[in-house]
Amino acid sequence: MKKLINKPEDLVSESLAGMAAAHSELIKVNYNPNYIVRANAPIQGKVGIVSGGGSGHEPMHGGLVGMGMLDAACPGDVFTSPTPDQMEAATKAVNGGAGVLHIVKNYTGDVMNFEMAAELCQAEGIDVEAVVINDDVAVKDSLYTAGRRGVGITVLAEKLCGAAAEQKRDLKKVADICRQVNANGRSMGMALTSCAVPAAGKPTFDIGADEMEIGIGIHGEPGRERMPLKTAREIVGMMSEAIISDLPFQSGDSVIAMVNGMGGTPLIELYLVFHELNEVCKGKGIKIVRQLIGNYITSLEMAGCSITLLKTDDELLKLWDAPVHTPALRWGA
């Protein structure tokens, strides 16, 4: 395992220090408990939006804190959900009296820790609503299991809810938008290589030089299936088929598409993947009206990509085009 780090146990805090130094006009970083918060938080009368999760997915979530997106992000240790004390402190720091939305990715740990945090905050009279994101079609959904993982849609939901909150919509409305986005979005990921958790010191899984994992999550978990490496066209075909047939997306739909890099895949390949995705969508009469192409929800240095499609409408498009100014996502400002 080769990484640009000092001691594994210092990676998260030293990386946070770099963010604080680089983006002081946008964000402030609080240590123990660790959270990243908008420089001008709390904003009176605005719904606060808090998300969080294990580290190693950068720029999500810390790089998405700022005007028009998140008010705070709670980074856990690498691939380990943050703890209730972080979420409680972040929630209090962004509470402007209009309540706070917790955007939670559906992982047992994240869900339980955010639950505990919400209980603590509500006990102190803070109006907290939580929406759990579960968009990963690679996982069979079922009432009896942990259900689907929250992946790419999280990024889009944070942008869209952030825009709605910026417009001073109330907590119920912002939470409704989050649920709508989650209900109309689907994702799937794949990996060419594993990643190595710094403290573990070696790759989470071994994979052959001619193999790939289809249906991976964002924590180096093995995927649903190991298969021989295929061409980008075949890979995008498989992934987009799984995504499109699941909602299902239909001819005439307008979508926001994200081609996301897992951290170790170069941009030249991601644009090629977007080209293939665009061809598939054109063939099915699905119109990509907006897109994100790059590393947004990553898995350390893993090579691979994920595809996310969100069925959209005029209201969502307006929210998408609204100004955003965060370390990782910026337009109109």
Added chain:
Amino acid sequence: MKKLINKPEDLVSESLAGMAAAHSELIKVNYNPNYIVRANAPIQGKVGIVSGGGSGHEPMHGGLVGMGMLDAACPGDVFTSPTPDQMEAATKAVNGGAGVLHIVKNYTGDVMNFEMAAELCQAEGIDVEAVVINDDVAVKDSLYTAGRRGVGITVLAEKLCGAAAEQKRDLKKVADICRQVNANGRSMGMALTSCAVPAAGKPTFDIGADEMEIGIGIHGEPGRERMPLKTAREIVGMMSEAIISDLPFQSGDSVIAMVNGMGGTPLIELYLVFHELNEVCKGKGIKIVRQLIGNYITSLEMAGCSITLLKTDDELLKLWDAPVHTPALRWGA
């Protein structure tokens, strides 16, 4: 070698197709000869800025075409300089009567091909000036050799010259700014892993699990020195020392800093590197007033980073803060 591609020989054109589909409001893509050009080119009375180089460095250069930056970019085959016919066509496409600046990275191939293109354009009465970027302190400079490579400063020069051209400064002034930036900027890079040229099918160099290359370029060339892997603090110490002592940068200087990922290094590590760089600079009384942190001038999927420092002044800062809207760099618009 595992990549998200179809046939190696189609990588560049299929990736260009993805860019064209994703950014039609910003850019147009021309095939044979290949170049990416601003959607609204040529802009009458504005100096056109053309750059180019081998592919595999994305987002540079194609992702830097747009308002306030490049007017056109010529992508060669992977790591192979583009050819004079591409540069000639791109130059003609962006010539708005105020002349065209060629920003050329100092590699024998790039320099000779741009030379030939300039000769062809001048023969047709187009006013072309070329500035060669050579900021890589890893290479010993000398009159008798090919000299230093052009690396990170290219990105900063393209932003700053683009802003100057947008303000309708004349060709001489824009070229002077480019020379000033090149004269006041220095860079150095390192690698943890090699990259694999798709058509070659295997890593360009082999490197041990506990080794790193210091002083690499951006084409998978081996660096100046192979040494045991060190901590990020030690690595940043070595690189920043080489950079700072070369200009030299001095106490009281204000700098624009770029911590650039080589393509396979995750953002969490790049922010840690920025933290270490910031500590070094603080210790020397050098003030980082602006920064870029991310993948800007890459080497396919190589893991590693480069550090670039540019001594700046109020004029350059104004140009830096001016609006820019390209696929990869965007603010104020």
Added chain:
Amino acid sequence: MLQKVYAENKTYLTELDSAIGDADHGINMDRGFTNVCADLSKTDAPDISALLKTVAMTLIRTVGGAAGPLYGTFFLRASTACAGKTELQAADLVAMFEAGLAGVLQRGKAELNDKTMVDALNPALAAMKQALGNGSDVKQIMQQGAAAAEEGMKNTIPMLAKKGRASYLGERSIGHQDPGATSSYLLLKTAVDVWG
């Protein structure tokens, strides 16, 4: 003591978690109990209940992941169950364990055979209750519990995971021992050595 055990088993648990999870369970447990040690040495708790509460809060604050809230809740409920007590009878111990497990079930909503720590904790409780009924002493009760937990842990190997990260693997989760069930067994095993 527990800290030492989890420090020793850090890699073991993490490797189990690499197979069907995200390779951090050992790291999380080690971090948690290292902090528990530190915090306990700082605070001198008036009674067992207060001591267990400190353990619970520290685990909740420092373990993270799924294990943090679960073990945290376990110790929190155990703490409440022995509130006010200055010394523990065998019956108290079993009652505390029962309360702890109830907390885990409520928080995690896992059922038996979902391939989680519950598959170690649940048989352990059953065995402890039985031993208590047979009038065994504390040490015997813990031994019975640990033995049952070990068996329950081993039984997770053929299970198809329905809860936690491992459930994402579907069929591929079969054939691997559950990390959390393993850390639960270690918890009991250590308790035996302590109270022994």
Added chain:
Amino acid sequence: MLQKVYAENKTYLTELDSAIGDADHGINMDRGFTNVCADLSKTDAPDISALLKTVAMTLIRTVGGAAGPLYGTFFLRASTACAGKTELQAADLVAMFEAGLAGVLQRGKAELNDKTMVDALNPALAAMKQALGNGSDVKQIMQQGAAAAEEGMKNTIPMLAKKGRASYLGERSIGHQDPGATSSYLLLKTAVDVWG
């Protein structure tokens, strides 16, 4: 013919370029001469000069890198040097080669022992001139040239590169054969087989 040669030597040249360059020389030359073949089959050039001009322009357009402009310029100058000629005497051939090399030197500004293609082309020219002086025929002249180029190519191994990408390696460039010198030797060797 040359196309076949470079196709066969694609990996060889690319591996040489991996050691001290950027692993593309073979790919570039192969791409270039594949296109030359295609273009020549399309255009039936009136004379040798026109034919060489097509070769030059195609190489400039399709090889890229350092080799593109250099070999392109080589053939461009050779083309000018035989303008109007319908058949070539031994002397013409040597004159064309001399003109081509002059173009390479002008474009690349490399000197002898800089570890470039010049270190193969330059001795080749010398040998060809001498052979011409001795009244050898075209085939012998080319053989002498190729032999000298091969020696020059081998001599690049101990050289420290001063031009091109290899120069970035400084001392580390020593001990590797220069890819461009190698492709130049292959150029002559093939010429021998053709005119043989």
